[in-house]
Amino acid sequence: MSDELRKKQKNKIFLKKPIDGIQKTLMVSSAKGGVGKSTVAINLACAFKKIGLTVGYLDADIYGPSLPKLINNKKKPETKNGKLIPVEEFGIKFMSMGFLVNDSTPMIWRGPMVISAIKTLTEKVLWGDLDIMVIDMPPGTGDAQLTFAQDIKIDGAVIVSTPQDLALVDVERGIEMFEKTELRILGLIENMSFLKTEDGKIIDLFGKGGVEKISKKYQKELLAQIPIHKDLRVSADVGKPIVIEKNEHEISKIFIEMAKKIKLSFD
Ligand code: ADP
Numbered sequence: 043m044s045d046e047l048r049k050k051q052k053n054k055i056f057l058k059k060p061i062d063g064i065q066k067t068l069m070v071s072s073a074k075g076g077v078g079k080s081t082v083a084i085n086l087a088c089a090f091k092k093i094g095l096t097v098g099y100l101d102a103d104i105y106g107p108s109l110p111k112l113i114n115n116k117k118k119p120e121t122k123n124g125k126l127i128p129v130e131e132f133g134i135k136f137m138s139m140g141f142l143v144n145d146s147t148p149m150i151w152r153g154p155m156v157i158s159a160i161k162t163l164t165e166k167v168l169w170g171d172l173d174i175m176v177i178d179m180p181p182g183t184g185d186a187q188l189t190f191a192q193d194i195k196i197d198g199a200v201i202v203s204t205p206q207d208l209a210l211v212d213v214e215r216g217i218e219m220f221e222k223t224e225l226r227i228l229g230l231i232e233n234m235s236f237l238k239t240e241d242g243k244i245i246d247l248f249g250k251g252g253v254e255k256i257s258k259k260y261q262k263e264l265l266a267q268i269p270i271h272k273d274l275r276v277s278a279d280v281g282k283p284i285v286i287e288k289n290e291h292e293i294s295k296i297f298i299e300m301a302k303k304i305k306l307s308f309d
Contacts, residue, residue: 060195061164064098064175066308069190069199069225073212075181078233079202080108081278082268083178086200088285089294089301091134095173098128098135102190103180104159107140114281117141126167132286137167156185164194174308182212183219191223197308198228200265205232205252213253217260228307229263230256231300237270266300268293 061067070083080103087099101109110116119126119141128135139159169175177196180186190196199220203213213230220227232253237245247270257264268274271293277284285294 057193058195059164059193061169061175063169063171065171065173066197067175067177067195068228068304069177069179069196070202071179071187071199071216072181072202073183073216074203074209075106077181077202077204077209078268079103079181080112080178081274082202082231082233083176084109084112084278084283085274085285085294085297086301086304087134087176088132088283089297090174090176090305091132092285092289092298093301093305095305096171097133098169098172098175099137100163100167100175100177101136101138101140102160102163102177102186104139104156104186105180107138109136109138109178110140112278112281112283122168124166126162128167128169132283135169135172137163137169139163153185157189160186160189160194174305183216187219188223191220191225196225198226198304200228200231200304202231202233203253203256204234204248205246205250206248207252209248210252210256213256214260217256217262227260227262228304229265231265232267234270235267263303265303266296268296 070079070086072079087097090097101107113131113136115129115131117129119129121127126137128137129141201213201216203209217227230253234248237247239245254264273291274284274293277287284291285297288294
């Protein structure tokens with residue numbers, strides 16, 4: 043953690059700035075990488091669009107921005123009066139470090155650079171007026187998470203995890219960090235909950251009930267349980283979110299239900 047962040051954390055000086063034009067800001071976070079955070083974030087954003095909201099999407103996973111791949115768009119954003127114009131796809135406005143650097147550039151960020159990258163993404167983008175902004179956070183509880191939690195007005199956070207014990211330890215750490223920075227946790231999302239075989243058999247690949255247990259312990263809502271599904275993986279690989287491509291799909295329905303729940307908790 044950088045000295046600046048440590049000092050703020052200690053003194054609890056949180057000057058939370060709203061992002062220009064954005065009504066509600068939702069952070070999608072995970073304590074660990076590879077649990078499906080970006081997959082959940084993009085489909086949730088599309089589900090907000092499906093239920094009639096105007097949506098922005100900020101890929102703040104500066105260490106490994108996956109957005110250009112997830113929406114199959116690698117356009118360099120244009121600028122106007124020194125500000126970036128978001129890239130539009132499926133009626134959603136997107137911004138990502140991935141649009142600004144080459145695919146092969148390794149992103150090795152250190153404390154102050156993280157903060158300045160986040161400032162660029164939040165202050166130097168012409169978002170326009172939007173109902174909701176979904177922020178795909180980098181995994182973990184480091185400088186980037188703290189900068190967001192302390193400096194930017196976030197209306198709520200959801201935490202994605204698999205039911206695996208190894209992932210759950212870090213979820214507790216994530217919850218505690220958000221609570222310290224007075225960030226409202228709307229609930230937990232269990233991804234890769236189970237796998238259903240073609241003959242209907244359920245396999246609990248990563249264990250069972252883990253996220254539910256934590257949600258009870260910390261009195262947080264379990265917002266959804268998303269199974270492992272080949273169609274979800276394929277949709278990510280071809281850059282067409284499943285909620286956009288197949289809105290009647292069982293997985294899309296889970297996301298749309300979840301978007302409605304989150305919208306209600308913001309109203
Ligand atoms: P993270 O953002 O947490 O690093 P990703 O969203 O990139 O994770 O997901 C990791 C991998 O798992 C990707 O290949 C993604 O397509 C796949 N994936 C995520 N969730 C599911 C799921 N429920 N079913 C099938 N594949 C999934």
